[in-house]
Every structure is written in structure tokens, then in C-alpha cells.
Amino acid sequence: xxxxxxxxxxxxxxxxxxxxxxxxxxxxxxxxxxxxxxxxxxxxxxxxxxxxxxxxxxxxxxxxxxxxxxxxxxxxxxxxxxxxxxxxxxxxxxxxxxxxxxxxxxxxxxxxxxxxxxxxxxxxxxxxxxxxxxxxxxxxxxxxxxxxxxxxxxxxxxxxxxxxxxxxxxxxxxxxxxxxxxxxxxxxxxxxxxxxxxxxxxxxxxxxxxxxxxxxxxxxxxxxxxxxxxxxxxxxxxxxxxxxxxxxxxxxxxxxxxxxxxxxxxxxxxxxxxxxxxxxxxxxxxxxxxxxxxxxxxxxxxxxxxxxxxxxxxxxxxxxxxxxxxxxxxxxxxxxxxxxxxxxxxxxxxxxxxxxxxxxxxxxxxxxxxxxxxxxxxxxxxxxxxxxxxxxxxxxxxxxxxxxx
Amino acid sequence: xxxxxxxxxxxxxxxxxxxxxxxxxxxxxxxxxxxxxxxxxxxxxxxxxxxxxxxxxxxxxxxxxxxxxxxxxxxxxxxxxxxxxxxxxxxxxxxxxxxxxxxxxxxxxxxxxxxxxxxxxxxxxxxxxxxxxxxxxxxxxxxxxxxxxxxxxxxxxxxxxxxxxxxxxxxxxxxxxxxxxxxxxxxxxxxxxxxxxxxxxxxxxxxxxxxxxxxxxxxxxxxxxxxxxxxxxxxxxxxxxxxxxxxxxxxxxxxxxxxxxxxxxxxxxxxxxxxxxxxxxxxxxxxxxxxxxxxxxxxxxxxxxxxxxxxxxxxxxxxxxxxxxxxxxxxxxxxxxxxxxxxxxxxxxxxxxxxxxxxxxxxxxxxxxxxxxxxxxxxxxxxxxxxxxxxxxxxxxxxxxxxxx
Numbered sequence: 001x002x003x004x005x006x007x008x009x010x011x012x013x014x015x016x017x018x019x020x021x022x023x024x025x026x027x028x029x030x031x032x033x034x035x036x037x038x039x040x041x042x043x044x045x046x047x048x049x050x051x052x053x054x055x056x057x058x059x060x061x062x063x064x065x066x067x068x069x070x071x072x073x074x075x076x077x078x079x080x081x082x083x084x085x086x087x088x089x090x091x092x093x094x095x096x097x098x099x100x101x102x103x104x105x106x107x108x109x110x111x112x113x114x115x116x117x118x119x120x121x122x123x124x125x126x127x128x129x130x131x132x133x134x135x136x137x138x139x140x141x142x143x144x145x146x147x148x149x150x151x152x153x154x155x156x157x158x159x160x161x162x163x164x165x166x167x168x169x170x171x172x173x174x175x176x177x178x179x180x181x182x183x184x185x186x187x188x189x190x191x192x193x194x195x196x197x198x199x200x201x202x203x204x205x206x207x208x209x210x211x212x213x214x215x216x217x218x219x220x221x222x223x224x225x226x227x228x229x230x231x232x233x234x235x236x237x238x239x240x241x242x243x244x245x246x247x248x249x250x251x252x253x254x255x256x257x258x259x260x261x262x263x264x265x266x267x268x269x270x271x272x273x274x275x276x277x278x279x280x281x282x283x284x285x286x287x288x289x290x291x292x293x294x295x296x297x298x299x300x301x302x303x304x305x306x307x308x309x310x311x312x313x314x315x316x317x318x319x320x321x322x323x324x325x326x327x328x329x330x331x332x333x334x335x336x337x338x339x340x341x342x343x344x345x346x347x348x349x350x351x352x353x354x355x356x357x358x359x360x361x362x363x364x365x366x367x368x369x370x371x372x373x374x375x376x377x378x379x380x381x382x383x384x385x386x387x388x389x390x391x392x393x394x395x396x397x398x399x400x401x402x403x404x405x
Numbered sequence: 406x407x408x409x410x411x412x413x414x415x416x417x418x419x420x421x422x423x424x425x426x427x428x429x430x431x432x433x434x435x436x437x438x439x440x441x442x443x444x445x446x447x448x449x450x451x452x453x454x455x456x457x458x459x460x461x462x463x464x465x466x467x468x469x470x471x472x473x474x475x476x477x478x479x480x481x482x483x484x485x486x487x488x489x490x491x492x493x494x495x496x497x498x499x500x501x502x503x504x505x506x507x508x509x510x511x512x513x514x515x516x517x518x519x520x521x522x523x524x525x526x527x528x529x530x531x532x533x534x535x536x537x538x539x540x541x542x543x544x545x546x547x548x549x550x551x552x553x554x555x556x557x558x559x560x561x562x563x564x565x566x567x568x569x570x571x572x573x574x575x576x577x578x579x580x581x582x583x584x585x586x587x588x589x590x591x592x593x594x595x596x597x598x599x600x601x602x603x604x605x606x607x608x609x610x611x612x613x614x615x616x617x618x619x620x621x622x623x624x625x626x627x628x629x630x631x632x633x634x635x636x637x638x639x640x641x642x643x644x645x646x647x648x649x650x651x652x653x654x655x656x657x658x659x660x661x662x663x664x665x666x667x668x669x670x671x672x673x674x675x676x677x678x679x680x681x682x683x684x685x686x687x688x689x690x691x692x693x694x695x696x697x698x699x700x701x702x703x704x705x706x707x708x709x710x711x712x713x714x715x716x717x718x719x720x721x722x723x724x725x726x727x728x729x730x731x732x733x734x735x736x737x738x739x740x741x742x743x744x745x746x747x748x749x750x751x752x753x754x755x756x757x758x759x760x761x762x763x764x765x766x767x768x769x770x771x772x773x774x775x776x777x778x779x780x781x782x783x784x785x786x787x788x789x790x791x792x793x794x795x796x797x798x799x800x801x802x803x804x805x806x807x808x809x810x
Contacts, residue, residue, distance in 0.1 A: 377661055
């Protein structure tokens with residue numbers, strides 16, 4: 001059995017993801033596709049539009065064999081730690097390759113760039129610091145730094161490429177050097193033009209369409225049936241699709257309960273940001289308004305959104321440091337699998353040195369505290385009866401692809 | 406100028422309160438009536454039905470000359486500390502007497518009982534402990550203890566009498582012995598039968614009527630115009646009248662963000678209550694349901710409601726101990742005054758040794774941190790635009806009785 005890993009969020013699952021699964025199978029020659037997926041909150045600092053269980057079902061019904069949850073401490077991070085958590089999770093379950101989307105779809109420029117960064121790390125960091133001191137934003141400064149150390153063949157303004165390079169850098173470390181980095185080209189609009197919307201930007205536009213107008217023709221044209229089924233089923237069960245604005249009253253309340261020094265103990269509330277948060281809290285009338293009031297050139301919107309998620313989930317620096325400063329992810333949370341996926345795990349599990357958690361059991365809650373808390377808080381905006389029903393999924397997993405829908 | 410103090414909550418202000426003000430004037434011969442009033446959250450562990458500013462207006466328009474806010478650390482306490490904070494606040498502003506309602510309306514039984522308790526304190530505490538160990542609830546155990554030390558002339562099952570005795574005990578301390586305890590009888594239904602509802606039980610029934618059916622004939626028959634005006638004005642401004650159930654989603658969210666040891670750092674989360682709170686949180690569908698699930702013989706509903714307020718406002722043991730273990734209240738928060746009240750303060754203020762705070766200023770926020778936080782959180786259930794409007798009142802006080810309504 002040969003396994004290929006994908007690093008995904010499926011927010012929501014769309015035709016681009018169907019293509020990714022098929023192309024990864026072809027490119028890797030693998031017969032098992034394993035996805036590591038962010039859980040309740042995503043890398044850009046947002047709640048997932050539907051819960052991790054429903055996104056898992058859409059994936060299993062579309063050809064993924066195993067879905068693992070990327071633990072919270074790695075999911076809500078900039079590309080380096082996000083990549084470390086994702087690659088390590090896939091390494092623990094034993095993938096032979098990892099296949100990611102990129103602009104050009106060629107692995108070589110990533111491998112070369114990763115190598116170059118390794119050998120010029122100090123220069124690179126110095127250059128970034130210099131540009132930051134000159135008042136450039138972090139994305140601007142790092143683009144200039146890439147250019148100066150001679151990385152010209154990768155467009156480092158593209159989020160796909162930034163993530164891809166982080167994956168490749170991680171895979172070049174000794175522990176992961178047996179994993180082959182594969183990449184497929186970002187599907188352009190020419191390709192399957194009628195049906196496929198795919199980039200991060202268009203996932204954003206799909207969500208916007210769903211939140212504003214619902215499952216319109218336009219939205220449906222971007223979503224395979226197995227995703228539409230899950231979106232509908234979730235809406236029926238929970239009454240809503242999730243978005244930041246629904247959490248705003250809770251976030252605002254949370255900040256109101258905290259004194260500045262408590263705020264400063266939250267992960268990523270650094271460099272006096274607690275003062276800006278407090279100053280802007282009283283007059284903020286929505287989440288978007290608050291972001292607008294708090295932002296400066298120094299912090300990207302994504303950076304601030306992630307920070308707000310950590311405040312919302314009450315995640316302290318101490319809790320995060322304990323988990324991210326370890327050699328490997330603490331456990332594998334198995335959200336779902338196909339028959340083939342189950343056969344793979346049964347065969348491979350003797351080689352897995354960390355716990356495999358298939359559902360929440362009382363004695364494991366401590367172990368996976370941050371994920372459990374995040375999921376609890378993810379459901380907090382629902383009516384109590386709905387929240388209680390959906391939370392039960394934590395205890396009854398994993399999902400089998402035959403449990404359709 | 407002679408001043409008489411009242412200890413009040415005005416939740417809401419009703420005909421019984423009108424009578425209290427008039428009777429206190431007559432009984433004390435004072436020409437200045439000073440009320441110390443709980444702020445956003447009340448002694449029984451509930452949010453006030455309308456905010457402290459609107460309740461202040463109702464009081465000023467009904468003959469009260471000065472309204473002071475009882476600081477949060479004393480307002481949300483059982484009778485001993487509640488009495489200490491209230492009596493000390495009134496002592497700081499220089500009242501000659503304090504007039505409270507009681508069942509019989511005679512001061513002597515209170516004075517005798519207070520004296521008896523002072524001389525038999527150890528026996529009394531021993532007796533209570535014995536009954537608690539035998540499985541009696543705290544109210545049951547203390548009733549039995551009152552009986553055993555020979556307090557027969559006060560019905561200590563009545564909340565009015567429990568509070569009255571605590572006030573009297575406090576006034577017998579050296580610092581306050583210049584203040585005369587006065588009491589007026591609880592108005593029975595025979596008296597002004599048509600118009601007056603008055604006991605704690607009937608304030609409860611007025612709130613119930615207001616929340617369930619609004620300003621009906623029945624509700625109006627218990628409320629003077631100056632109270633109705635404020636209730637209507639508040640509803641127009643805020644859209645709602647406050648009650649615990651509206652805070653339930655926030656309380657639940659708060660508990661979900663906290664690990665057990667953090668919960669245990671909250672004031673009054675003692676004796677392993679953090680475990681019961683966590684155990685019952687997942688399945689609680691409303692505030693009433695949660696209370697029902699968490700209660701034991703050991704804890705009264707009031708005790709648990711106060712605890713939930715402290716969780717909601719994130720008030721730690723450390724913060725509370727700092728404030729309640731001092732010799733006096735830290736400041737006088739002046740919510741409102743009449744012309745006469747202003748003249749009194751101008752005359753008397755040179756004798757006042759603690760700060761008089763008339764509104765929130767940036768440099769005073771730290772000083773009155775717990776009150777400010779509680780008020781912020783009190784408004785948290787409103788739409789942002791409403792919340793911002795109402796919060797402005799914190800900065801524009803004090804209210805003058807001519808600012809009607």
C-alpha cells in the first residue's frame with residue numbers, strides 16, 4: 001500500500017479539491033489518500049463554515065481514505081508551524097509523498113528554494129529585519145528578502161507558494177527526508193472553466209456567496225454534490241453556517257472580562273497589542289469594524305484574525321508553547337476513513353508511536369484539551385439543543401465513508 | 406442638615422420604596438435621604454432589570470437626595486459583607502441614621518439580638534457547624550442556631566430580618582456606633598392594598614410580570630409613574646429588560662473557555678464546585694436548567710447565582726480579597742443627586758476621606774475596575790450600537806434630579 005498525503009482545510013469542499021485528490025493519485029501512484037485537515041478554526045484565523053465532521057464526510061465521499069485533524073496549536077499558525085504540524089502528522093501515519101497545489105506545478109523550484117534558504121538563513125533573516133525596521137509590512141519585507149537571496153523562480157506573493165515552500169523546507173529535515181514533495185499546478189480558469197473555482201481567493205468567494213445568498217446556481221456550480229449534501233445537512237442540523245460575525249458578541253464579551261495583563265497572556269497578543277485591543281473594544285460595532293480599527297501596517301489581517309481566535313478560545317502562551325515546542329504532534333485524531341483507509345491503518349498502526357484518537361473519551365480530554373475547547377467554542381453560537389446534538393459527534397467517531405450522508 | 410441612609414436595590418422601584426422613603430424621613434427627622442444602591446448586579450446574584458442610571462433617576466424623582474453605588478465586591482455577597490459595604494458607604498458620607506424595613510418594625514429586637522450574637526459568637530458558630538455537619542442547609546442550620554442562643558423575637562427565616570440584623574450588628578461596631586439603627590414595618594397587604602406590592606417576593610413577582618407580559622395593568626398597579634417612565638425609557642433605548650436567561654449563552658461560553666483550575670480561581674467557586682460546573686455545563690439548555698442540574702442541599706440558589714455572576718464577570722478570589730479585606734470601601738461612586746443633595750455634599754465633603762467619583766475618567770478606571778467591568782458586561786447582551794449609547798452614561802454622570810426623565 002502506498003500513501004500520499006494532502007494538507008487541506010475544505011472550507012468548503014469544492015471542485016478544485018476533487019481535482020487535487022485525482023491529480024495526487026495520478027502523480028504519486030498511491031492507492032491511499034490521507035488528508036490532514038484543520039479542525040474547527042482555520043489557518044487564516046476563521047471558523048470553518050461547517051464543522052469538521054461534515055467536512056470529513058464530504059472528503060470521504062470524494063475519494064479521500066483517511067482524514068486526520070491538524071491539532072489546534074499548529075492549525076492556527078503562520079506557514080512555518082502550520083507546515084511542521086501538517087507534515088509531521090502525515091509522517092506519523094506513514095505517507096510516502098505529500099502533494100500540494102502551486103502556481104507552476106513543478107517541485108524543483110521549491111526544492112532549490114528550500115535548499116537556498118537553509119544555506120542563507122542568517123542573511124535572509126537579517127534582510128527581513130532591515131526592511132521591517134524601514135517600515136515595510138512582513139509580507140513586503142519577506143518578498144524583498146526572497147529576491148535578495150536569489151529566489152526568483154517562485155512567486156512568493158502567492159499564498160499557495162508560501163505554504164508550498166514551507167512544506168518543502170519541512171520535508172527536507174532529516175526526519176522527513178523519506179517523504180517525496182509533489183506538486184500539481186493551480187488550476188486556472190481556462191481549465192474546467194464552467195465548473196471549477198479553486199484558489200484561496202475563490203474559496204473566499206464561494207463562502208461569500210453562501211453567506212450572502214445561500215446555495216444559489218452560482219454557488220452550486222462550484223460545489224460537488226457530496227459537498228452540497230453536507231452543507232445542507234449542516235444547515236438543517238445547526239440552523240447556520242459559521243462566520244466570524246456570529247462570534248463577535250462573544251469575542252467582545254471575552255475582551256471585556258479581561259484586564260490588560262490577562263490579555264497579554266494570550267498566545268500572539270504581543271508587543272503591546274493588548275492596549276490596542278482594549279482601546280478599540282468599546283466602540284467596535286462588528287468584527288469587521290474591530291479589525292478595521294485595530295489594524296496597522298505591522299500586522300496583516302490574517303495575523304490579527306488568528307489572534308482573535310486565540311482570545312476567543314482563551315488559549316494562553318503557556319498552553320501553546322507546551323505543545324509546539326515538542327518533537328512531534330502529540331496524537332493523531334482520526335476523524336474518518338474509508339474501508340481502504342481502515343485496512344491501511346490496521347496494517348500500519350504498529351509503526352505509529354503516538355496515540356491514535358478516534359473519538360473523545362473522558363480520560364483523553366486532557367490530552368487533546370485545546371482541540372476539544374476549540375470545538376466546544378466553535379459550537380457556542382448555536383442554540384443549546386443544536387449545540388448538544390452536534391457536540392455528540394465528538395464521542396461517536398470515527399466516521400466511515402459508508403455512513404453517507 | 407440631618408441625613409438618613411437607606412440600603413436599596415430598586416429592582417424595580419415600586420410603591421413600597423416610595424413608602425420607605427417617606428417613612429424614613431418621618432422616623433429620622435432627616436431632611437436628606439441618601440441611598441446606597443447595588444449597581445449592575447444584585448445581592449441575590451441577578452442582573453438588575455434596568456441599569457443603575459435609570460434606577461437612580463427613578464429614585465431621585467421620588468424624593469431620594471443622593472444615590473451612591475454599592476461597590477461590586479460588597480454588592481454580590483451574603484448579608485454580612487453586604488451590610489459592611491453598605492453601612493460603611495453611608496458612614497463615609499456621614500449619615501446620622503440608617504432606616505431599614507423589617508417584619509415588626511421595631512429596632513430593639515435587632516439591637517438585643519446583635520448584642521447577644523456578639524457575646525455568644527463562638528457558641529453560635531459551633532452550633533451552626535454541628536447542624537451543617539448533620540446535613541442541614543445553611544439557612545436551616547443558622548435558624549436553629551439563632552433559636553439555641555436565645556434569639557426568639559426575630560423571625561430569622563425572613564430575608565428582611567436577616568439583612569436588618571446584619572446592618573444592626575455592623576452599626577454596633579465602634580466606627581459606626583454614632584449611627585442610629587431605625588426600622589419601619591414591612592407594609593402588609595392590608596395597607597394600601599390596591600397599589601402596593603413590596604416584599605422581596607413581590608418585587609420578584611413584579612419582575613416576573615414585566616418579563617412575561619410587559620407593563621400590564623397588574624404591573625402598573627405596583628409601580629409609581631417615575632419608575633414606569635424609566636422602565637419605558639430603558640426599553641426604548643436598550644430594546645430589552647435584563648434577566649439571567651439573556652446572559653446564559655455568554656456564561657456557558659465563558660465556562661467552556663476555562664479549565665477547571667481557572668474556574669477554581671474565581672471568587673466563591675469553592676470546595677470542588679468547579680467539577681460540578683464543568684460536569685453540568687455540556688448538557689445545560691438554559692440558565693434555569695443549569696441551576697437545577699448543579700444545585701445540592703449544601704448551596705442555596707442565591708449562593709449559586711452569585712457564583713455565576715462572578716464567573717460571568719471573571720472576578721477572581723485575588724481581586725475580591727484585595728477589596729473586601731480593607732477597613733473601608735475604596736471610594737464613593739456618586740450616581741446622582743438632587744439640589745439639596747448637592748448642597749449636602751458641598752458642605753460635608755471636607756470630612757470625606759475617600760475619593761468621590763462622579764463619573765468614569767480614564768485615570769480612575771483602575772481604581773473602580775470591578776464595577777466598571779461588571780457594568781460593561783451587564784450591557785454585553787445588547788446590540789453594539791445600543792451598548793455604546795448606554796455605556797456613555799458612565800462618563801457623563803452624576804445625574805441631577807432635574808434631568809428628568
